[in-house]
Amino acid sequence: MSILPPSRRLWWKEPVHGIEMIWIIIALLWCLVLFLWMPYWHLYGKQNLSNESYKTPPEVFESKANAMAKAHTVRTDAKSNIPVVHPPAGSDVYMLGRLWQWWPILELEKNKSYRLHISSLDWQHGFSLQPTNINLQILPGYETVVTITPDQSGEFAIVCNEYCGVGHHTMLGKIFVK
Structure with missing residues (x-):
């Protein structure tokens, strides 16, 4: 129990602010870049041997x-x-x-x-x-x-x-x- 409970109980139904959505998109794109970079680096980075x-x-x-x-x-x-x-x-x-x-x-x-x-x-x-x-x-x-x-x-x-x-x-x- 909190001292001041939220005025609205269903916080996940609140609309996302525009700047928050931009940061979420940037974070997801960065995750995608890093995910794709791993197999590329394995094949062409000449660091790890298969x-x-x-x-x-x-x-x-x-x-x-x-x-x-x-x-x-x-x-x-x-x-x-x-x-x-x-x-x-x-x-x-x-x-x-x-x-x-x-x-x-x-x-x-x-x-x-x-x-x-x-x-x-x-x-x-x-x-x-x-x-x-x-x-x-x-x-x-x-x-x-x-x-x-x-x-x-x-x-x-x-x-x-x-x-x-x-x-x-x-x-x-x-x-x-x-």
Whole structure:
């Protein structure tokens, strides 16, 4: 109960003032612009990658990654003792995250497409490819698949940007593009 009840009980039957109607129309138009901007930005903004995700047991994914590494290893990185894998262009490439490394190191060819499969064996990890703005959340039990076509040569760092434990700050990986 209010101190001074409204003189008319059916307030929603009151006519809307002209200036209020203008602001309502402006707000609705702005909502429509923002709503339409989201799919446009997803398709043409080059910010978020379209990806696929599949439920995959960690043991199965690890066996796929090991088989790919065994078939295409060209050398072993002297500093980290992680295999450097050079898969053929157009192939499926597997990379796994585990405490506290990205495995294996990939060596890809410029302007060639690859289907990159990423998963975690233990905890949630973040896959952030630097200096490009590729950022994915990687979960154990799920395989994230992204089609990538490197358009620059060089060495790219993979940083885990989801806290995954005591060694989180050391969880780095590499992708070489020739």
